[in-house]
Amino acid sequence: MYAYLVKTLIGVFSLDENRRVISFKPFSKDPSQIAMKLSEDSPSEIQQIRTEFKNFEFVSGNLKMEAFVKENLLKYAIEYSFVKNQVEFNQLLTKVNSELAKQKIKETSRRDQLVIHVNNAIEELDKSVNVFIERLREWYSFHFPEMDRMIENHETYVALIEKFGNRQNIDDKKLNHLKDRSSGMDFTEDDTNILKLFASDITKLYQLRESLLDYQSKLVKDVAPNFSAIAGDAIAAKLIAKAGGLERLSRMPSSTIQLLGSEKALFRFLKSRGRSKSPKFGLIYNHPMIQNSPRETQGKVARLLAAKLSIASRIDYYSKEYKADEMKKDLENKVKKILSSKE
Amino acid sequence: MAEMKQTKFHGVFKIDGRIATVNLVPGKKAYGEDLIKDRGVEYRIWDFWRSKPAAAIKNGLKELPLKKGMAILYLGIANGTTSSHFSDIIGKEGLIYGVEISGRPFRELLPIAEKRGNIIPILANARMPEDYENNVLSKVDLVYEDVASNDQVEILIRNCLKFLKPKGYAVIAIKSQSIDVTRNPREIYKECIKEFEKHFDIIDKVELDPYEKYHLFVVMKSKR
Numbered sequence: 001m002y003a004y005l006v007k008t009l010i011g012v013f014s015l016d017e018n019r020r021v022i023s024f025k026p027f028s029k030d031p032s033q034i035a036m037k038l039s040e041d042s043p044s045e046i047q048q049i050r051t052e053f054k055n056f057e058f059v060s061g062n063l064k065m066e067a068f069v070k071e072n073l074l075k076y077a078i079e080y081s082f083v084k085n086q087v088e089f090n091q092l093l094t095k096v097n098s099e100l101a102k103q104k105i106k107e108t109s110r111r112d113q114l115v116i117h118v119n120n121a122i123e124e125l126d127k128s129v130n131v132f133i134e135r136l137r138e139w140y141s142f143h144f145p146e147m148d149r150m151i152e153n154h155e156t157y158v159a160l161i162e163k164f165g166n167r168q169n170i171d172d173k174k175l176n177h178l179k180d181r182s183s184g185m186d187f188t189e190d191d192t193n194i195l196k197l198f199a200s201d202i203t204k205l206y207q208l209r210e211s212l213l214d215y216q217s218k219l220v221k222d223v224a225p226n227f228s229a230i231a232g233d234a235i236a237a238k239l240i241a242k243a244g245g246l247e248r249l250s251r252m253p254s255s256t257i258q259l260l261g262s263e264k265a266l267f268r269f270l271k272s273r274g275r276s277k278s279p280k281f282g283l284i285y286n287h288p289m290i291q292n293s294p295r296e297t298q299g300k301v302a303r304l305l306a307a308k309l310s311i312a313s314r315i316d317y318y319s320k321e322y323k324a325d326e327m328k329k330d331l332e333n334k335v336k337k338i339l340s341s342k343e
Numbered sequence: 344m345a346e347m348k349q350t351k352f353h354g355v356f357k358i359d360g361r362i363a364t365v366n367l368v369p370g371k372k373a374y375g376e377d378l379i380k381d382r383g384v385e386y387r388i389w390d391f392w393r394s395k396p397a398a399a400i401k402n403g404l405k406e407l408p409l410k411k412g413m414a415i416l417y418l419g420i421a422n423g424t425t426s427s428h429f430s431d432i433i434g435k436e437g438l439i440y441g442v443e444i445s446g447r448p449f450r451e452l453l454p455i456a457e458k459r460g461n462i463i464p465i466l467a468n469a470r471m472p473e474d475y476e477n478n479v480l481s482k483v484d485l486v487y488e489d490v491a492s493n494d495q496v497e498i499l500i501r502n503c504l505k506f507l508k509p510k511g512y513a514v515i516a517i518k519s520q521s522i523d524v525t526r527n528p529r530e531i532y533k534e535c536i537k538e539f540e541k542h543f544d545i546i547d548k549v550e551l552d553p554y555e556k557y558h559l560f561v562v563m564k565s566k567r
């Protein structure tokens with residue numbers, strides 16, 4: 001026999017196929033306890049019902065049953081003496097939803113801290129991968145020194161070793177004519193096997209890096225939808241990490257955002273008492289809008305961009321209401337004006 | 344001394360050219376409004392300058408579909424200024440589901456909601472009704488919208504299709520400036536009304552000038 005499980009604000013119901021209540025396990029009447037139960041996937045009440053009624057096959061997540069119970073919830077709540085009347089029921093609803101909302105505010109307001117961790121993890125990973133690659137290149141160059149300059153792309157270099165190992169086995173347009181005349185020493189099978197293993201682990205680190213980047217993109221869109229749409233996901237993540245979170249970022253004047261990530265250059269400028277150049281931009285330098293502007297206008301564009309980013313960070317901190325499309329359009333128009341007034 | 348008098352609107356009173364509702368939680372203000380006692384009943388002044396339905400009444404609105412015991416879905420409830428008066432009118436047996444996207448005004452709403460016991464605070468985007476359909480227990484008598492965004496018409500229609508009872512009411516404060524700043528507000532109103540008429544009968548509409556510039560207040564009833 002089938003029976004349906006429905007989790008509600010007042011407890012867990014189980015109903016048979018004719019929508020008769022088989023069992024009801026009430027929650028405690030404390031609103032914050034109820035809120036906690038509602039955010040659990042499988043509160044203990046569900047387990048209780050499952051163990052008490054062994055002859056039923058329980059199904060949860062049936063939309064029709066859920067809708068039916070939801071519509072009749074007030075009736076049930078009074079029937080099972082959870083509340084005395086509608087007024088008490090409304091008060092309970094209000095309190096529980098208020099608790100749920102508080103939890104939601106707490107969660108969403110801390111997710112920006114995750115951006116800092118992923119971003120730092122990516123930076124650390126990049127450093128490690130670089131160290132490993134350098135080691136691999138030097139090491140393998142004992143065996144096949146000509147390949148080092150021929151294959152400049154690190155990932156390709158690693159992939160070739162992982163796939164072929166010994167230079168005799170390599171099959172690659174750029175390398176085939178070099179491998180027989182190589183000035184490198186011969187490697188035994190042991191010598192190459194360990195390098196293949198090394199290379200395959202570096203490849204795994206590259207894959208990890210991709211996963212981290214994907215996750216970071218999703219996270220930053222969620223935490224700062226407007227800011228990331230204007231800055232680009234990667235730059236947005238770096239800026240949030242550098243600032244120490246969205247709240248701090250939202251309190252920064254745009255001139256600070258413009259220079260975020262240029263601390264070293266700024267320090268040099270201050271120490272030189274104006275004899276070296278003051279930096280015009282920090283991390284935002286890599287933004288396509290600045291990259292695609294002629295050098296003389298880059299400073300102006302950076303100022304406009306930073307001003308928009310500053311507004312976007314505030315919207316994201318306070319409301320996350322999506323306005324980035326209009327903001328981007330406005331920014332593009334302003335930049336166009338600067339560029340055309342140059343000509 | 345002047346006396347409170349019942350207006351033609353359910354639960355709305357007038358005194359000295361101002362309007363008021365009976366305070367559901369005596370002694371407590373929601374947003375700094377004046378409290379007035381008359382024959383043992385405490386009233387809260389409903390400020391024309393701070394609340395759009397009050398401005399609409401002042402500007403000659405003929406019908407406001409609010410009654411004791413009603414269930415309302417309120418989109419863009421903000422810090423609860425207007426909804427506190429709705430809460431007075433519908434009483435403890437009524438219920439307001441209040442949807443707000445922004446955390447800041449929402450935080451101010453929470454204590455008001457808890458004190459009043461008939462406002463359910465929901466932190467969500469009114470563009471995504473699926474995200475709060477679990478919070479809304481049954482269909483509502485009225486959907487009220489004041490969100491000031493360029494897709495305000497669409498948001499109202501989608502929420503009504505999902506949550507409004509048959510022959511239920513929809514009320515909106517259209518802000519033309521959110522739809523297009525460069526165009527004549529009246530033209531924009533006309534277009535919105537045309538869109539609404541596919542789903543609703545228009546019962547009444549008034550502009551909110553000078554209390555709110557570029558706003559049209561519209562009361563409608565579902566055709567379905």
Ligand SMILES: C[S@@+](CC[C@H](N)C(=O)[O-])C[C@H]1O[C@@H](n2cnc3c(N)ncnc32)[C@H](O)[C@@H]1O
Nearest residue numbers: 419420421424425443444445468469470489490
């Ligand atoms: C003009 S205010 C509302 C004032 C309120 N109705 C009153 O009179 O007390 C508009 C509110 O709508 C909210 N809002 C805007 N877009 C929204 C959306 N998509 N979903 C929910 N709320 C939204 C804003 O955050 C803002 O608080």
